[in-house]
Amino acid sequence: MLTLHDNLGSGNAYKVRLILSHLSKPFRRIEYDVTTGETRTPAFLGINPNGRIPTLVFEDGRVLVESNAILFYLATDTEYLPDDAFVRAQALQWMFFEQYSHESFIAVARYWRHFIWDEVAASPERMQTLNEKMEKGRNALAVMDAHLKDNPFFVGSSYSVADIALYAYTHVADEGGFDLTPYRHIRDWLARVAEQPGHVSITKSEFES
């Protein structure tokens, strides 16, 4: 059985739980507290030298890290990865956009507000950085909303790994202080994603049975 080194609060880890659920693949979860250094122990660094969850370990011991690389691999030869080479590259384009222009602002704002707020609020410098991240996060949301105005999903005409990657932190962006009200196309798309067969919520923790 697959082993997912996991954290229920992490949108990056949720991406992996979501695709595994779509694919009806059983897996066991090992939960880590990322706020107390549990992913920086020598034992965990032996599994992932970059010290991050999600980390997926296969039955034969092979290890894959980076949420979007895991998504791409698990989706290979399934309906969740586009067949056409150019559309597949467009999916990767949105997945790199997600990590560089979206996650680093929206996920970090959420983490600061939702998980370590007291520490952030006590620092004027971090509050200013938070405001800068909020502005860049809103820019990412605007890029997404404009694209979704004319497209039901991010690439091709159906739900794919690109949607899973972008859904993970967008659907909890309110926890980072983002108001999604102005982004009507994003809100409609969030509803379409949640209707997909096998969809599970970010809080679902039982998967083995």
Place this chain on the structure above:
Amino acid sequence: MLTLHDNLGSGNAYKVRLILSHLSKPFRRIEYDVTTGETRTPAFLGINPNGRIPTLVFEDGRVLVESNAILFYLATDTEYLPDDAFVRAQALQWMFFEQYSHESFIAVARYWRHFIWDEVAASPERMQTLNEKMEKGRNALAVMDAHLKDNPFFVGSSYSVADIALYAYTHVADEGGFDLTPYRHIRDWLARVAEQPGHVSITKSEFES
């Protein structure tokens, strides 16, 4: 002919020039000054709504952005993209590592020191942020060096898109204030990359003929 919306100082854009050179594909370059907002004009945002170079435009008008997605697409069905699905996922793993844990520290430190130093040096907050980025950048270099201790290239046993992605900003890390002397395996790997057929330097600007 392909059109690359480009910037000679950008490692992300260099990745695209490098793979096109390996593949002996002619292309024309349009140079943008990223420090003066040339990639934020309405005309350019019409091509790439996220306002970034590199942006690649194909003869039929299709557009692809995000350097590593472009690399992946151009390398499809060539020796630069691994055939095996798991090895290909490992290449993507390193490419996502590059954008999230390497580029955002090493490339940004280089940009700050090399292109907008006066502005950064005048701000104690930005100098502190720079020091934090340097520390995280050194962490990325340590992860790479440990991996290269036992591997000639990042995935499989040959040069691939993963090496191109990581070479781009690592080989100019000194311009960001990083001393590569302690990273012997990285230095040996940089030399192996520079020996690949079709290798070009980041400063080469003439490609059309």
